Amino acid sequence: MIAHSVFFYIFSLIAIVSAVMVTVSKNTVHSVFFLILDFISISCLFIMIGAEFLGMIMLIVYVGAVAVLFLFVVMMLNVAEQKGQWFSSRWDGGTHIPVGLLVSLIIFFELIIVIGGWKYKPDLLNSLSINISTEVTNTRSIGNVLYTDYILLFQISGMILLVAMIGAIVLTYRERVGVKRQSYVKQISRERDEGVDLVEAERNKGVKIDA
Amino acid sequence: MDSYFLILFTEVYKIIFLLVPVLVSVAMIVWLDRRVWAFVQKRRGPNVVGPFGLFQSLADALKYIFKEIIIPASSNKLVFVLAPVVTMTLALISWAVIPFGEDFVLADINVGILYLFAVSSLGVYGIIMGGWASNSKYPFLGAIRSAAQMVSYEVSIGVIIINVLLCVGSLNLSDIVMAQQNLWFVIPLFPMFVIFFISALAETNRPPFDLPEAEAELVAGYQTEYSGMMYAMFWLGEYANILLMCAMGSVLFLGGWLSPIDIFPFNAIPGPFWLIFKILFLFILFALVKATVPRYRYDQLMKLGWKIFLPFSLFYVVLTSSFLLYFDLLPGK
Numbered sequence: 001m002i003a004h005s006v007f008f009y010i011f012s013l014i015a016i017v018s019a020v021m022v023t024v025s026k027n028t029v030h031s032v033f034f035l036i037l038d039f040i041s042i043s044c045l046f047i048m049i050g051a052e053f054l055g056m057i058m059l060i061v062y063v064g065a066v067a068v069l070f071l072f073v074v075m076m077l078n079v080a081e082q083k084g085q086w087f088s089s090r091w092d093g094g095t096h097i098p099v100g101l102l103v104s105l106i107i108f109f110e111l112i113i114v115i116g117g118w119k120y121k122p123d124l125l126n127s128l129s130i131n132i133s134t135e136v137t138n139t140r141s142i143g144n145v146l147y148t149d150y151i152l153l154f155q156i157s158g159m160i161l162l163v164a165m166i167g168a169i170v171l172t173y174r175e176r177v178g179v180k181r182q183s184y185v186k187q188i189s190r191e192r193d194e195g196v197d198l199v200e201a202e203r204n205k206g207v208k209i210d211a
Numbered sequence: 212m213d214s215y216f217l218i219l220f221t222e223v224y225k226i227i228f229l230l231v232p233v234l235v236s237v238a239m240i241v242w243l244d245r246r247v248w249a250f251v252q253k254r255r256g257p258n259v260v261g262p263f264g265l266f267q268s269l270a271d272a273l274k275y276i277f278k279e280i281i282i283p284a285s286s287n288k289l290v291f292v293l294a295p296v297v298t299m300t301l302a303l304i305s306w307a308v309i310p311f312g313e314d315f316v317l318a319d320i321n322v323g324i325l326y327l328f329a330v331s332s333l334g335v336y337g338i339i340m341g342g343w344a345s346n347s348k349y350p351f352l353g354a355i356r357s358a359a360q361m362v363s364y365e366v367s368i369g370v371i372i373i374n375v376l377l378c379v380g381s382l383n384l385s386d387i388v389m390a391q392q393n394l395w396f397v398i399p400l401f402p403m404f405v406i407f408f409i410s411a412l413a414e415t416n417r418p419p420f421d422l423p424e425a426e427a428e429l430v431a432g433y434q435t436e437y438s439g440m441m442y443a444m445f446w447l448g449e450y451a452n453i454l455l456m457c458a459m460g461s462v463l464f465l466g467g468w469l470s471p472i473d474i475f476p477f478n479a480i481p482g483p484f485w486l487i488f489k490i491l492f493l494f495i496l497f498a499l500v501k502a503t504v505p506r507y508r509y510d511q512l513m514k515l516g517w518k519i520f521l522p523f524s525l526f527y528v529v530l531t532s533s534f535l536l537y538f539d540l541l542p543g544k
Contacts, residue, residue, distance in 0.1 A: 002215075003215055029343060030290075033290070033340075036336070052320065052321055052322045053321075053322055053325070053382075056322050056325035056326060056328075056329050057325070059329035059330075059332075059333070060325065060328055060329045060332055060369075063329070063332070063333060064329060064332030064333060064335075064362075064365065065332070065362060065365070068335055068336075068339070068358050068362055069362075071339055071343075071358070072355070072358060072359075075343060075351075075355070076355075137321045137322075137381075137382075138321075139321065139322060139382055
């Protein structure tokens with residue numbers, strides 16, 4: 001068990017340090033890199049407690065897709081410049097900072113509640129002693145619960161994600177007029193007769209092209 | 212305490228036993244790639260160093276080692292140095308779960324295919340880090356292109372993997388191979404195999420999808436500012452990834468280490484050799500595509516990924532699952 005706990009402490013140390021670095025580092029791109037490191041070490045912790053499916057899904061979804069989009073946005077927007085704007089005197093709106101304060105207050109109280117959860121740890125450990133079968137892989141056992149008892153919640157969360165996706169597309173979609181688009185079918189099915197017109201040109205008169 | 216060290220030493224020994232052949236074959240595969248490419252174009256290709264030019268990659272590697280590493284003054288130095296390391300490491304760690312034969316695998320984990328998928332989706336970070344840290348226009352554009360491209364094609368690869376998993380009922384790679392004992396998945400899932408192959412080309416930034424390093428537009432994309440051994444590490448990582456994609460394709464669709472027919476002259480050849488043959492076959496296909504197909508335009512690439520591959524593979528998931536359900540072939544109870 002010594003090796004196990006050593007690895008646990010290494011991963012949790014990395015997770016905590018990188019979580020702190022996400023908020024502390026001045027460069028926003030570095031913050032995202034630390035966030036990625038945090039995600040990776042947390043998925044390692046998941047794997048260590050035997051939840052390998054969750055750990056891998058964490059890697060695929062958060063590190064493989066979400067964090068890439070974070071990086072994308074952070075690199076494209078000039079966040080550092082905007083941050084300077086928010087705190088400078090010439091910035092006149094007053095809406096961002098109060099909202100930010102409110103959200104961070106809520107998160108702070110949530111954190112306190114989570115820490116309070118330690119008090120109930122003994123009860124939790126007792127309830128954990130229900131039979132955990134080591135023979136069924138945890139992918140299968142998650143599937144067994146997710147698609148039977150919680151199928152409605154699962155479907156509803158899928159629907160919410162779908163609605164959010166459609167909403168994002170609708171909000172950003174702008175129909176542009178006058179854009180020339182290619183159609184492969186049209187290009188390939190073009191015949192010689194449509195493209196080439198052989199005309200007998202008369203001398204000194206030329207050919208008149210009717211548009 | 213002794214047992215810990217024993218386990219540690221045997222594991223390290225196994226890892227070295229796996230990594231050295233992978234690295235050597237990466238070097239050889241570069242030579243093969245160039246030879247096939249030259250063959251298609253009626254050139255000779257590298258044929259001077261060693262017999263048939265076999266040691267060309269070795270000579271190239273030596274050249275890279277002795278070249279100077281230049282770190283641009285305005286670059287983000289730590290990230291700049293980390294990027295090729297990340298690429299190389301991610302390309303090599305995925306080999307841990309590839310089964311070369313029955314019980315001939317470094318880590319036989321339950322979620323092997325998810326691990327492969329996760330690690331290959333991490334591969335984009337090496338490129339983004341390199342492109343961003345170079346602090347230059349061309350690498351940055353290459354990195355952004357690569358990020359969009361890899362995220363897009365990851366989606367269709369994920370859906371294709373779901374197709375295979377429906378037929379297997381397990382995420383373990385050895386189970387996936389053993390499920391193909393009677394019929395390789397390339398036969399019932401042939402359209403998925405084709406889409407997997409094309410997506411693998413896009414995922415590894417191979418031509419015709421090598422837009423992140425399109426030399427006509429972006430010099431060398433994300434590798435523009437890299438030199439010497441750091442460039443070589445990007446290059447090695449890229450080829451290790453290509454080999455890995457070939458291995459993934461042969462495990463998922465071509466029956467991994469299994470012989471094509473279970474009769475004497477074929478099943479006498481040990482499993483690892485069959486896997487190597489299949490990887491080589493897929494790699495030669497990769498090389499032929501590189502030699503014959505012109506580069507895609509970026510909007511065509513995106514259109515292919517999102518508007519053609521994704522709907523089609525989703526449709527195929529529905530088809531496969533309804534087929535399995537109707538004929539009561541669903542695996543695993």
